[in-house]
Amino acid sequence: MLDVRTVGLAPRFVPYQEGWALQRELHAEIVAGDRDDTLLLMEHEPVYTAGARTARHERPVDGTPVVDVDRGGKITWHGPGQLVGYPLLRLPEPIDVVAHVRRLEAVLIGVLREWGVDGYRVEGRSGVWVRRPLSEDKIAAIGVRVQRGVTMHGFALNCDNSLLPFRSIVPCGISDAGVTTISEVVGADVSPADVHDAVAEAFRSAATTPDAEVAA
Template identity: 35%
Template sequence: MCDYREIWEVQKQIFNGLLALKKSKEKPVEEFMLIGEHSPVYTLGFHGNAANLLADEKRLAKMGAECIRIERGGDITYHGPGQMIAYPLIDLESHGIGIKGYMDMLEDCIMELLSDFDIYGEKIDNAIGIWIGKNTPEERKICAMGVKCTRFVTMHGLALNVNTDLSAFSAINPCGFVDKGVTSIARECGSPASMEEVKHRFVEIFSRKFGYSDLDLSSYSRSR
């Protein structure tokens, strides 16, 4: 479990370092992935609507949570125990893709991972992330995504609900939606999933799709 502000600072340091290296062209850009779980926190995208936070300070304090406005895209979401977060800090230019292609590939990674649990995840128009029950009254989000990209270098990433306490989402309009639900692997399968297995499987899929041969969970850092 990691404090959001602590990992946010690590991300910013790595991100700024990657930008500086890319600008100097003195050596190859090293790429990173941070992966794990956060203590309870709500994050609001740079252009997100603060009115989508429905809880007052008293309720947040009771949860041991806070709401932080950050520099990623998207609106408001929740992070907490039982949710896998993955923050790739990579140079999209070196992979020959743009931001839209990158988001598509992240979504593809999650859909492939979910298929291991016999969960059919889908993309929907005008709503980044992965959804279950597309175009039904039970349409619900299982993975939220939000990224910052400068000079093709990325930070932030995705949050996949594995064994998440979904009641925490009642304090917000998740991702700004008032007519869609949220779900988790545990809810869809009827039993908890192994977080370590989910993390390893995600890294395996991500590595294959992005052309890494040795990305693993022990160091989260590899040069291409």
Template identity: 45%
Template sequence: MTAPRDPFFPADQSIRASTAPIDVRELGLVDYQQAWDLQADLAAKRARDEIGDTVLVLEHPSTFTAGKRTQPEDMPDPSYPVPVVGVDRGGRITWHGEGQLVIYPIIKLAEPVDVVDYVRRLEEAIIEAVRLAGVRTAGRIDGRSGVWVPSTTPAADPAAPTRDRKVAALGIRITRGVTMHGLSLNCDNTLDHYAHIVACGIDDADVTTMSLELGRRAPPAEMGPLLVDALRRALAGELVVANHSFASAPDPSKGLKKRRS
């Protein structure tokens, strides 16, 4: 998806405020609230220049997270045995769980902060990693965030969904020029829990995993190094944002009121 305006920085220029190496922390399985608290602490320290840019790489136990634009009809039945956490990122509700790779960049962006360019660079990093792993047609749907596989691409596993399907989701927050939250890539996780929500507010498309698309296990341990390297290069301008759009669709969050706390 091309941005509605030219980015503030040339495509081959870093959007980080620092040139120091990024500190990558692989944390394993971490409770969602614990990870959120850690993010908030690191982001505050990064804003004060007490630490450098940091990327958290982890998985969560099964949890629904409801972004600021989540609507009542998106939510699971209250009796469903998976916790729902209201969060301060954009977007609507999604699911996190074991087998899904989650990456939280705590990055101080260069001034002037360009939120659109940051999101596009995250998407570019995911597209690069997913294509390197073998899902060659992964790209964007204009009007919707995240990374998608088109319906015209048959998955290797016949159990996979057949409509346009999201393999990676994004949800960010930027405070004092520092990013929080980030991205999740479905690797070899179950899709069962998505059936109990309207994921990201989208009911005319599906979700998928790397394992379903490739017809083999593609765990977070395999995808993590690919995605972290692509993220580093995208933020640095070494991996230039390109037009990978294959469709367009309505923005599921446009015009919606924010969720009440």
């Protein structure tokens, strides 16, 4: 059973540190066997977060604060207009982190399909991508951590957020591709609140088929 908990959507934007503290609290409860698997959904206040592999040259050069976090991946931005999800899931043995990431991608690809967006994977790069007229752009970023068999961190799905903050960094350490949003792709405003229910239901459905690959 998956417990889906919505922490904050516009006009309530969750400070990153608050969301991270909640993750750690619930993660400990799942590890202890006191809580079911949980998906946290929220919009954050604007923030840059950097995984352990983030290089100096990939950080903002304008003095913008960066929160260093204990997930995989490199630097990215979170903020209003972006639906961020933290699936706190107990993984089956043997632990396969790559399979977990592929599963997150598959769920998000399915959600995007409901909005007429043809998302896909790019070999060697995590996240979900779309083909644009002049580029290949990331529409959803993924960065995870597994501790004591339970996952932390997760995904950021760009809905109707500004893309300007990404110009101050090398998003996810990838300099030869762009970033886009659902709204930009479909040519209409699609907010995190609009996609929230579809994301929640897709993860609930995936949780009922733990031994099967989610169709992408």
